[in-house]
Amino acid sequence: MAAGPYNYSYIFKYIIIGDMGVGKSCLLHQFTEKKFMADCPHTIGVEFGTRIIEVSGQKIKLQIWDTAGQERFRAVTRSYYRGAAGALMVYDITRRSTYNHLSSWLTDARNLTNPNTVIFLIGNKSDLEAQRDVTYEEAKQFADENECSAKTGDNVEDAFLDTAKKIYQNIQDGSLDLNAAESGVQHKPATPRNPLNTDQTPSKEGCAC
Amino acid sequence: MASQSQVLFDKESVYIHINVNSQTSDKDAHIPGKVYLIQKPEGTFIEWKAEEVISLDASQNDQEWAVIGSTCSVVNMNSKAEIRKKYNISFDVLDLKSFKRNAPNHGWAYIIFILKDGHPMTVDCLLYRNMTQICYPSHLMNYIYFLILLKFIKDPYTTTLGGFSKVTNFLRDVLIVQDASVTRPREEMADILQEDIPGMEISQQDEPGFEVVTKTKMPNRPEGVEPSIRVEVWKFLLGYYQWQSTYKTRTDERKRRVDDYFRMKLQWKTINAEQEKRFSLLKERKCLIEKDVTRTDRTHNFFEGEMNPNLQVLNDILMTYCMYNFDLGYVQGMSDLLSPILVVMENEVDAFWCFSGLMERLCTNFEMDQKGMKVQLSQIHKLMQFVDPELCNYLESHDSGNFYFCFRWLLIMFKREFSFPDVQRLWEVMWTDRPCKNFHLLLCLAILDTEKNTLMENKFGFTEILKHINDMCFAIHLQETLKKAEGIYLQLKQCKKLPDPIKEILGFEISPCSSSSSSSKTTPSSTPINRETTPKLELPVHVKENGFSAPSSGTGTAVTTPDDSSIEILPENAENGMNNFYN
Numbered sequence: 001m002a003a004g005p006y007n008y009s010y011i012f013k014y015i016i017i018g019d020m021g022v023g024k025s026c027l028l029h030q031f032t033e034k035k036f037m038a039d040c041p042h043t044i045g046v047e048f049g050t051r052i053i054e055v056s057g058q059k060i061k062l063q064i065w066d067t068a069g070q071e072r073f074r075a076v077t078r079s080y081y082r083g084a085a086g087a088l089m090v091y092d093i094t095r096r097s098t099y100n101h102l103s104s105w106l107t108d109a110r111n112l113t114n115p116n117t118v119i120f121l122i123g124n125k126s127d128l129e130a131q132r133d134v135t136y137e138e139a140k141q142f143a144d145e146n147e148c149s150a151k152t153g154d155n156v157e158d159a160f161l162d163t164a165k166k167i168y169q170n171i172q173d174g175s176l177d178l179n180a181a182e183s184g185v186q187h188k189p190a191t192p193r194n195p196l197n198t199d200q201t202p203s204k205e206g207c208a209c
Numbered sequence: 210m211a212s213q214s215q216v217l218f219d220k221e222s223v224y225i226h227i228n229v230n231s232q233t234s235d236k237d238a239h240i241p242g243k244v245y246l247i248q249k250p251e252g253t254f255i256e257w258k259a260e261e262v263i264s265l266d267a268s269q270n271d272q273e274w275a276v277i278g279s280t281c282s283v284v285n286m287n288s289k290a291e292i293r294k295k296y297n298i299s300f301d302v303l304d305l306k307s308f309k310r311n312a313p314n315h316g317w318a319y320i321i322f323i324l325k326d327g328h329p330m331t332v333d334c335l336l337y338r339n340m341t342q343i344c345y346p347s348h349l350m351n352y353i354y355f356l357i358l359l360k361f362i363k364d365p366y367t368t369t370l371g372g373f374s375k376v377t378n379f380l381r382d383v384l385i386v387q388d389a390s391v392t393r394p395r396e397e398m399a400d401i402l403q404e405d406i407p408g409m410e411i412s413q414q415d416e417p418g419f420e421v422v423t424k425t426k427m428p429n430r431p432e433g434v435e436p437s438i439r440v441e442v443w444k445f446l447l448g449y450y451q452w453q454s455t456y457k458t459r460t461d462e463r464k465r466r467v468d469d470y471f472r473m474k475l476q477w478k479t480i481n482a483e484q485e486k487r488f489s490l491l492k493e494r495k496c497l498i499e500k501d502v503t504r505t506d507r508t509h510n511f512f513e514g515e516m517n518p519n520l521q522v523l524n525d526i527l528m529t530y531c532m533y534n535f536d537l538g539y540v541q542g543m544s545d546l547l548s549p550i551l552v553v554m555e556n557e558v559d560a561f562w563c564f565s566g567l568m569e570r571l572c573t574n575f576e577m578d579q580k581g582m583k584v585q586l587s588q589i590h591k592l593m594q595f596v597d598p599e600l601c602n603y604l605e606s607h608d609s610g611n612f613y614f615c616f617r618w619l620l621i622m623f624k625r626e627f628s629f630p631d632v633q634r635l636w637e638v639m640w641t642d643r644p645c646k647n648f649h650l651l652l653c654l655a656i657l658d659t660e661k662n663t664l665m666e667n668k669f670g671f672t673e674i675l676k677h678i679n680d681m682c683f684a685i686h687l688q689e690t691l692k693k694a695e696g697i698y699l700q701l702k703q704c705k706k707l708p709d710p711i712k713e714i715l716g717f718e719i720s721p722c723s724s725s726s727s728s729s730k731t732t733p734s735s736t737p738i739n740r741e742t743t744p745k746l747e748l749p750v751h752v753k754e755n756g757f758s759a760p761s762s763g764t765g766t767a768v769t770t771p772d773d774s775s776i777e778i779l780p781e782n783a784e785n786g787m788n789n790f791y792n
Contacts, residue, residue, distance in 0.1 A: 021496075021497065040504055041506075044541065044542055044617045044620055045616040045679070046675070063672075070541045072578075072579060073579075076613055
């Protein structure tokens with residue numbers, strides 16, 4: 001079997017949303033490159049990132065859509081939610097306004113993705129404890145939350161991986177139908193090398209439904 | 210290499226190009242290495258390995274990576290080698306979906322590989338990064354030849370006789386390119402034009418109501434402004450100085466503008482912390498600007514480094530613009546527009562007024578309702594329907610009829626797609642409004658025309674189209690694209706039955722006696738016809754007229770009220786397109 005970056009069984013689509021300046025692109029960069037990039041250019045429209053992870057022995061390719069945060073560009077960014085298996089909703093723990101806007105981001109995430117989409121709340125910039133403006137407890141109440149720092153890399157990995165685990169779990173217990181049009185998950189069976197390889201017939205292997 | 214593997218072919222000095230998202234990354238953008246064709250038990254692989262640079266005596270072996278400091282250099286080399294190794298490539302030939310050769314420019318030729326990846330969701334190329342190019346000096350033609358043979362041998366199922374002619378053409382192109390000097394003879398241009406706008410040919414065959422211009426001679430494309438006079442020319446182009454002004458009036462005008470600028474700057478500078486507490490809107494904008502300034506073009510030498518004073522200038526101009534146009538305020542993307550202007554002007558006041566001149570042109574892109582963006586996206590759609598219905602249908606039937614994938618192009622006028630010098634040149638061409646109004650929309654069509662085959666042959670869907678266009682930054686050849694856009698312009702200009710909506714977009718005169726059935730609702734607001742403007746071309750133009758069939762009613766109504774051509778109506782069009790597609 002050929003090694004390398006093309007050997008994986010699933011593709012999950014993620015979308016990262018949240019106010020401008022909360023560090024969405026930095027999170028993505030920290031996750032895909034394992035580096036903090038302070039002067040990461042602000043996103044116009046959408047940027048893409050990918051990384052292959054492993055969940056329960058399965059290689060999963062995450063295709064991550066990083067969106068622009070400013071309110072007036074929402075008309076365009078809303079078109080990118082479709083078919084996301086995971087949505088990472090980010091706020092900045094040092095700026096309360098970004099936390100206050102979460103309900104509107106959540107509404108978009110709920111309305112524009114399918115019911116099984118895993119939504120994960122991320123409080124970013126936890127390295128700036130001194131400037132904290134939103135307590136962990138209140139955010140915890142708001143959702144199943146995980147604070148992290150794109151700068152130090154703390155918990156960033158977990159945020160992406162836990163989301164993937166939950167999606168994978170949904171596949172396993174059958175609540176996420178891979179054949180549904182916009183599940184955000186594509187199954188790519190690792191087929192033996194074969195010149196007559198027929199393209200992507202979605203296999204039901206691993207899907208309990 | 211493992212013992213069972215056999216190297217069938219190898220070639221040195223093959224570079225990969227990493228499409229990094231920074232502007233001055235030239236150094237690391239091309240990584241030298243060696244390409245191999247390797248027969249392994251599991252299949253035939255194309256591999257590329259970065260050149261080894263581990264030698265301690267780096268200065269002897271590695272001319273390209275010149276060593277400046279002697280002590281730290283070794284560390285640099287090794288870390289560089291590590292970084293480069295990250296990009297090593299290996300893939301099975303059978304995973305190759307398509308490859309694309311770009312015509313050599315700047316002494317480089319490119320091959321872009323697109324792998325199958327077994328599913329329609331991603332467009333993976335060789336690397337980690339999404340789009341990778343293998344570059345090779347243009348004289349290494351046998352390399353290409355080798356790849357073609359490979360395709361034949363390994364892919365007999367899909368290589369048809371039709372493929373043969375493709376390859377012949379391919380080889381012919383390669384040979385022609387090899388022989389030709391950098392500049393193409395002028396007489397070739399008309400033919401290129403013909404070939405390059407396949408939409409025109411297709412329309413001729415498939416659409417009875419189409420008119421085709423067969424020969425058009427390309428005028429000399431202006432090369433933009435000489436960089437040394439750019440600082441003065443831009444002031445005229447952006448309306449800071451009047452064209453009819455004299456040296457004296459300009460000096461006076463500038464003095465007035467300086468005062469005016471500092472008056473406005475003082476307005477926000479003098480707001481103290483107490484006041485700011487109760488001025489949340491200004492405070493919020495200040496915060497947004499600070500955030501964006503620190504991440505605008507930081508790889509450009511004008512803005513790089515900690516505590517770079519130019520960042521403060523960038524900040525102050527944007528803050529002052531907030532006071533100048535408080536209704537608009539600051540919107541993301543503005544810092545992108547200001548940065549090249551500041552680099553050229555190197556003066557806060559001049560940069561401010563040039564920037565506000567540019568914003569006069571582009572402010573509707575940034576308004577809350579995004580009206581300018583919606584209008585432009587639907588204009589691209591209308592133009593595409595006319596110029597290349599085939600591609601238009603394709604995009605519509607692949608969820609891309611709203612042309613959202615052009616969003617970044619339009620919002621900041623291609624600022625993120627080209628290098629700094631190219632952006633400067635592109636902008637000054639646009640600011641002349643020559644050869645026509647909204648020429649940037651034709652530039653969009655030209656780029657999409659270049660990418661048409663890639664999009665359609667790989668059967669790209671919504672995600673792949675978006676991703677492909679997104680990943681094209683720094684991979685668009687400006688000169689060629691401008692030429693092609695002008696080619697489209699000339700053909701439209703010569704088209705006798707151009708529908709009024711198209712004329713409207715490009716600012717062509719709409720003749721009151723137009724026989725086009727689609728134009729019934731146009732208000733005859735334009736000036737009388739000026740016959741002498743039309744036949745300006747040097748060569749006779751052979752026009753085959755079939756009478757133009759009006760586009761679907763949805764677009765026709767937009768003539769009188771361009772405002773209602775909003776993004777929302779596009780999905781309907783997309784559905785129409787889909788219906789047509791399946792009829």
